[in-house]
Amino acid sequence: MCLGIPGQVVELRDGGLVPSGVVDFGGARREVCLAYTPDVGVGDYVVVHVGFAITKVDEAEAKRTYDALAAMHELGELEAMREADATLADLDALPSKVGPGIVA
Amino acid sequence: MKFLSEYRDPALAQALARRIRETATRQWTLMEVCGGQTHTIVRQGLDELLAGAVEMIHGPGCPVCVTPLEQIDRAVALATRDDVIFTSFGDMLRVPGSDCDLQQVRARGGQVRIVYSPLDALTIAERHPDKQVVFFAVGFETTAPANAMAVWQARMRGIRNFSVLVSHVTVPPAMEAILSAPDNRVQGFLAAGHVCAVMGWTEYEPIAARYRVPIVVTGFEPLDLLEGMLLCVEQLERGTHEVVNQYARAVTREGNAPAMRLIREVFELKDRQWRGIGTIPMSGLGLRPAYAEFDAERRFALEDIVASEPVECRAGAVLTGQLKPHQCPMFGTACTPERPMGAPMVSSEGACAAYYNYGRFRTARAAATAGAGT
Ligand code: SF4
Numbered sequence: 144m145c146l147g148i149p150g151q152v153v154e155l156r157d158g159g160l161v162p163s164g165v166v167d168f169g170g171a172r173r174e175v176c177l178a179y180t181p182d183v184g185v186g187d188y189v190v191v192h193v194g195f196a197i198t199k200v201d202e203a204e205a206k207r208t209y210d211a212l213a214a215m216h217e218l219g220e221l222e223a224m225r226e227a228d229a230t231l232a233d234l235d236a237l238p239s240k241v242g243p244g245i246v247a
Numbered sequence: 248m249k250f251l252s253e254y255r256d257p258a259l260a261q262a263l264a265r266r267i268r269e270t271a272t273r274q275w276t277l278m279e280v281c282g283g284q285t286h287t288i289v290r291q292g293l294d295e296l297l298a299g300a301v302e303m304i305h306g307p308g309c310p311v312c313v314t315p316l317e318q319i320d321r322a323v324a325l326a327t328r329d330d331v332i333f334t335s336f337g338d339m340l341r342v343p344g345s346d347c348d349l350q351q352v353r354a355r356g357g358q359v360r361i362v363y364s365p366l367d368a369l370t371i372a373e374r375h376p377d378k379q380v381v382f383f384a385v386g387f388e389t390t391a392p393a394n395a396m397a398v399w400q401a402r403m404r405g406i407r408n409f410s411v412l413v414s415h416v417t418v419p420p421a422m423e424a425i426l427s428a429p430d431n432r433v434q435g436f437l438a439a440g441h442v443c444a445v446m447g448w449t450e451y452e453p454i455a456a457r458y459r460v461p462i463v464v465t466g467f468e469p470l471d472l473l474e475g476m477l478l479c480v481e482q483l484e485r486g487t488h489e490v491v492n493q494y495a496r497a498v499t500r501e502g503n504a505p506a507m508r509l510i511r512e513v514f515e516l517k518d519r520q521w522r523g524i525g526t527i528p529m530s531g532l533g534l535r536p537a538y539a540e541f542d543a544e545r546r547f548a549l550e551d552i553v554a555s556e557p558v559e560c561r562a563g564a565v566l567t568g569q570l571k572p573h574q575c576p577m578f579g580t581a582c583t584p585e586r587p588m589g590a591p592m593v594s595s596e597g598a599c600a601a602y603y604n605y606g607r608f609r610t611a612r613a614a615a616t617a618g619a620g621t
Pocket of ligand 1: 562572575576577579582583587588589591599
């Protein structure tokens with residue numbers, strides 16, 4: 144549960160309560176909270192855990208970590224992302240089950 | 248050996264292992280605290296590779312494993328309610344409660360949803376204002392910043408149908424509890440790199456000094472672990488006991504200051520029960536009074552749900568290093584990953600499941616058979 148996954152910041156988003164951005168994990172992309180790494184910019188590498196960048200790393204370290212996770216079949220963080228996105232989509236798709244009040 | 252073929256730099260790994268064996272004049276007993284590291288060590292056979300020089304005890308660092316039975320029962324009670332959408336990290340669904348687990352509640356039609364991030368739970372709450380959305384906030388220092396942010400945002404954004412069932416634990420008090428036990432065997436620690444990425448290692452310094460144990464902040468890859476063991480063994484041979492950072496690539500002494508700030512804003516230290524170990528004073532986090540309205544235990548009056556753990560499960564002894572998983576009489580017979588009796592068999596990061604999954608089961612059986620024959 145505690146291993147993060149490294150990815151590259153490809154987009155910064157402002158306007159929210161706290162800074163966020165889009166991070167690319169070997170092709171898969173997801174919105175990530177950047178509140179704890181306020182100094183990162185597009186192109187930087189971060190280690191992401193449960194949707195939060197917790198530390199900035201250099202490119203070599205990001206690659207090394209990603210490869211090691213892949214070699215160890217430990218890309219669970221990515222699977223969890225996919226599964227969770229399916230959950231959210233599922234909840235949206237079944238409004239009658241969970242009642243009204245859905246906003247897009 | 249298995250780990251040579253699976254790891255991409257076998258020569259370097261071999262060289263490190265050789266140096267550890269050359270450095271150690273006796274066998275030293277080290278503990279890795281983190282369940283992710285346990286998984287790697289057992290999977291790659293690092294402990295077997297270093298037998299005679301290093302004995303690894305597998306510590307309590309798997310949040311899935313140490314979440315007390317009582318909190319699982321409370322989660323099950325919440326998930327069973329019609330007005331609740333219960334959200335959780337996927338790992339928690341198969342942890343056995345007294346009667347059933349969350350997965351079974353879901354199979355019976357309960358609204359149990361796996362989320363990747365606590366912020367996903369907040370999104371669900373926003374989209375379903377007619378429901379109570381509860382998030383199971385478990386974990387060590389690595390998930391605390393995320394969970395703190397979800398609660399803080401819920402308050403800032405006025406999302407009142409959101410609450411958290413908190414079962415947060417912190418590493419240093421558990422290390423102290425292990426070190427101060429009269430039968431403690433741990434002589435040095437590998438501290439978890441990702442935990443330290445958040446909290447730094449200043450809190451470890453007084454522990455290293457007080458108990459005279461070297462503590463090495465270590466990454467989770469096989470090479471990191473071997474290097475961490477070497478740095479620990481070198482200190483033990485020299486008689487020093489400092490906190491050393493093997494994982495400088497991602498960790499600084501101060502840790503992540505903004506994350507620590509928000510953790511302290513939302514949470515305060517609290518006595519926590521650890522599954523199989525019992526209550527350790529000030530060993531976890533609970534919501535501060537200012538955030539009490541987001542406390543699911545309060546909102547749903549869950550205090551009445553109490554549970555005691557099955558006596559057959561030796562999780563406490565396993566998690567404190569008194570017993571190796573395969574030495575538990577239930578291991579591989581009454582207790583398997585398919586039908587776990589205790590939490591360390593549930594998560595792949597749990598010591599019992601790691602032993603079971605990576606062939607120690609057979610070793611244990613063979614040893615038992617051989618023992619029975621003599
Ligand atoms: S093998 Fe099963 S019963 Fe024994 S300590 Fe591990 S989890 Fe508990």
